[in-house]
Amino acid sequence: MLAQVVLKDVNKVYGSLYAVNNVSFTVQDGEFVALVGPSGCGKTTTLNLIAGLITMSGGEIAIGDRMVTDLDPKDRDIAMVFQNYALYPNKTVFNNLAFPLQMRKQPKDVIDKKVREAAKVLDITHLLDRRPRELSGGQQQRVALGRALVRDPAVFLMDEPLSNLDAKLRVQMRSEIKRFHHNLNATIVYVTHDQLEAVTMADKMAVMHGGVLQQYDTPANVFSNPVNTFVASFVGSPAMSLIPVEVVTTGAATILKGTSGWEMPLSAANARKAQGSSNGKAVLGARHSTLKLHKAAKPDAVPGKIHTVEPTGDITFAQVLVDGEVVNISLEPSVAIQPDERVWLEFDQDRMHLFDATTTMALKAA
């Protein structure tokens, strides 16, 4: 069965607050989609709307080829994995896995077979007689996945399933869930506040902010073409640096002018983008790896001052203050720099970003 999920103009209103504001996107069959955003952005609410655990204020949701807008969670052919695993503490692992099948009144031998299969896939067969409190966090997480798996649902919904694990286990479970997705060709909607999880695991990511879907695309596209300054600063670590600038066009040439007076000529493509800014105010964005550091003044490079230096071993991150804004750059560990040193940053015209200062949207070549 085709297990796609379609959200159309989905709304959830609490009083006058739009927790989810006209969100529409389509999850294709077998796709791993991450809903990502800061706390309170509406991502978990969106997931609960897909699950049917809360009622929608407006819009439509279809799973597979059925409209599920008015269906109960149990009739939506979904399985859910929760942040705190939500295992039944008084039941053994076996009965936790069997529970959704028992609720669907499946015959005993079928339940037994399916539970053992799921346990085998997740390597928890030896834990079947234990109770949840006797398991480690990672084991509990596998049981929670197993409980979702036995149902063979059309869609797996996962609500921050890794956020309760320690850093090391999180990385390990991240790859396990990725294998899980790959092996089962499962359709997964995965909520996380950690953009790194989204970027590393998902086929597509839906970046949300203030209840509004900002961008829905592959992680690579979101990373390289953020639609606005929010997405630009949310995705990627360290975050994309953003500097407010003025767009000045004199004759044929268009340049950017910093608040402290520095000037940067633009390539033809960037000039066309910059000319589209409203009131001539723009925001210049660049990722740390695209910036080049110079210790001596260089034409067209932007002057700044080293703020902090953070060596991490194979790469050194530095924060440079440009017009009072923090700009992240990465350097070879061999480059010797000191705080308060004056430096010049060279921007890569092909990989820099320009946003409208008023609308925060990415500027496109007209």
Add this chain to the structure above:
Amino acid sequence: MTIATERAAIAPKAAEQPWGIGLLRRIIDHRSDYLYILPALLVMLVVIAYPVYYTIELSFFKTPPNLQMKDKIFVGFDNYAAILSSSSFHRVTINTLIWTVFSTGFAFLLGLAAALALHREFAGRGVLRAVLLIPYVVSAVAASYVWKWLYHSDFGVIGALAVQFGLTDRPINFLDNTTTVLPSLIVVNVWKEFSFAMVMLMAGLQTVPEQLLRAAQVDGASAWQRFWHVTFPHLRGVSMVTVLLLMVANFNSFIIPWIMTSGGPAGASDIWITDIYNIAFGRQRYGVASAYAVILFIVMMVLGYFYVKALTRGDEARAG
């Protein structure tokens, strides 16, 4: 740090020593702890331990009705034998068991229903919760008198309503009838104490994780199945404590039966405490009443044992 290592060093040594010395050693090591509880301990000795001791002592004596305790005569276990073999004790014990089991059961079930109903958000929930708490905070003596009037065969509202709705031809004489008196008193008792169960279970309901209920909902459990598989197991600890406390309170009930019927008619609503009160202060047979009280005390201690066990069960699970 130093204290911890000191204690660790002492612990294995204490285990090797004979029991008495080990205990003494522990008391000396923790002398300040004992010092802190000493005042409370002294008060308890005076107001609890001594009366208990004196009751046990009296239970082995035949006491003169004139309360000249120096004239009491040692009779060994005669008082116990007299009680355990008397037919009235058997009848009163059956009454007490009926009273306790039905009061506890219905108060718990009603409290559970009220707690579940009040757990949901709805307009007027706070008011309703306050109203349902009234029986618990009303004085038992006042409530008993009010109910006595409600049940009254000539002036009672309940009887009048029953007639008006055509349920009976004439008002039932609830409290003066040997078959209806005990159920009637149990109704009052349940009304009085169900809100205690309600408060306990409402607190318990707060601890049921929302996510578990959602998980069960997604897993396909109906509202009843969610209650049975998720909510109720979470309430097991608090339920056990509530039932045990209700049982202890009901075994020890006095005010409601004493004020409403004094155990009558013909002993049909006599329960242990009213019987003991009658024997001691009605018939001045303090020795027999004391023996009776000791038997009741033993029953209470058994219940108390289970109560403490239920209370500490969670601790063991956490420690283990």
